[in-house]
Amino acid sequence: MIDLPVIFTILMGASILAYVVLDGYDLGVAMLMPAADAPEQDVMVASIGPFWDANETWLVLGIGLLLVAFPAAHGVVLTALYLPVTAMLIGLMLRGVAFEFRVKAEGWHRELWNWLFWFGSFLAALAQGLMLGSYVTGFESGFGYFLFALVVAGGVCGGYVLLGASWLILRTEGRLQKKAVGWTRWGLLWVALGFVLVSLGTPLASDTVRDKWFDFPGTLALMLLPLASMAAWVWVWRLTGRLRKGMSAPEWGPFAGAVTIYVLAFGGLAYSLFPYVVMDRMTIWEAAAHPSSLKVVLAGALVVLPFILAYTAYSYRVFRGKATAKLYDH
């Protein structure tokens, strides 16, 4: 007997992971805009221009799978997160249209859209962090929980900056790339701080998470996750150190390392939550849709996903190499 809710949990988790990594780098690039000058900003936007739309589609798929597979949880989660969801959506709207407006507008309008591009991306990242922080604690309210959510939000923003900066190392050259190396190191420090605070805060904020992680001897095996994250962190730190001094190092390295850190953190999160879809209240089996509806979606997804992955890979191949601002002269 196939356990459909588990399969859909994996599918949903995979799309949300794809979303945070993919849209994470383009949100991160946008959040770095104020640190760059105007010509650099154009190159930065060009490095994410062909991808952001498809990246954001993973969010729609993730939320769509929540809606399809766990309809009972869908309403509970989204109504509990009503305000941060609204903030995120407004942020995503502003930054999404800013891609188009900032190249088509002129004069102070252009400046305004540049600013909205940054602001919208930052608002979306912050709201996503608040949503995660609130989700992990099962939507508990109170000042302490809000503080915890704020810390998580800070960590998420730092993570996106890290992804964005290391993406720029890969996709740009010259002075901008040098700057990106510096940004990556700031991102690393930020992520490290966030990691420590979230690791200390989560067991305090949630008994369920504490019990799962501090259950000897399983804890010892679990420690592999943070250890591997630390190894990836150190690797990126060393690579960027070499790049900063002008020594040879693979340019894809920092981005790969940043993605690794994200994937490991996500794995830890998934372990903390499973099998709850609404923390401490509703398991994936309780929330699952009728098997007949899950089966038809699964069949469709198995047929279509390989195509999506194939043409996504094709698109990344078409737009490989260093970005130039010329891209927007279409």
Next chain:
Amino acid sequence: METSDVLLLARAQFGLNIGFHILFPSITIALAWFLVYFRVQYARTGEPSWLATYRLWTKIFALSFAMGVVSGVVMSFQFGTNWPGFMNSVGNVAGPLLAFEVLTAFFLEATFLGVMLFGMNRVPGWVHLTSTVLVAVGTTVSAFWILALNSWMQTPSGHGYDAGQLIATDWWRVIFNPSFPYRFTHMTIASGLTAAFIVVGLSAWRLLQPNDDPAARTTLRTGVIVAAILAPLQVLVGDLHGLNTLEHQPAKIAAVEAIWKTGRNVPLVLFAIPNEREQRNDYSIEIPNGASLILKHDAAAELKGVDAFTPDAPPVAPVFFAFRLMVGTGVLMLMLSWYGAWRTRKCALPSRWVLWLFAGFTFSGWVATVAGWIVTEIGRQPWLVTGLLRTAAAAGPIGGAQLGASFTGYMMTYGVMLVAYMVVLTHLAGRGSAPEATKSTPLETGAAA
């Protein structure tokens, strides 16, 4: 705040979002096929003017598409934030339809849009042409799924129950439910007309500028011809759609025609002020037996009135007025497109006042489309899914204060976006498809350095 007020606010917010969202797909579904036509013409002739036309209209498409994408993401969340009861009760049917839209359409259009917009110098010509076609296919497939869901909510079929849960028993009948073929055709033609009038209006705007632009004459002609063909077709399809609605949702037709009491020899109300309290029409202008004749092709035929459905009847006034606004705008669009087709024969340049008229009608498709959606959505009330789920039963626990705050936020965001969109569109169109000034050169060299 009263529960009914909160419900009204939740509905108003969702209505605002969906009304804002539909503006952009109503352009892009068909504009994508205009792009295919321009791209094919360029591939066939190699004329730089076709390339310039294609480039100009991809910019307008990209902008409209981005507006549609971001407001569409909002929709996907608002199903949960505003209507949690919707997924709880009919999620087993609605969920898969939405999932298929994401899987088969959203990724396709988003990915190939990138290749289409930025890849012309990076991929072979045929790949670029194929990308343009795939974007168009994606927009149409997306319309297919979302209209299948909307039509199912209007005229549900193919479902059953298993242990109290509503499930799909026959997916074919769920998708091809009774109103779907009519609604899908009606909406795709509506998109064709909306896009055609955007093309016509913006080309006319270009031709009103001091220097002539042969490419704008060509697109003006293209748009006018498409509109002149689609407009009469829409009259026919709209009529069939109406008869289908009479069969499956008679309460909606009672509201559309402002028929309060069931009876024979029902007059056609041309204009009136529907009086909900007294259940009658004030100041009405009527054609005797008209409604019976039009809807049943028999002057003495009986038609059901609002009284036959109370308390499950929709409010009459908004449906009645929106229907007249839709039909009125449609008739004007039909007349204008035929007149335009005659005036632009052999690509002649129409006089300035005709161009002004076209420019004034640039967004006429929006008026007709939004009015049509008001008819069909308010006409479905008080049901969210006809006969299965009431709108009130699907609303969430969000309080008035949170709804009010987010409503304000959305309104401001949409206001800014819509103004910017229209300004940039007229600006782009005014500049036309002529080779661009070299204003971006300093940035390029800066980037290359």
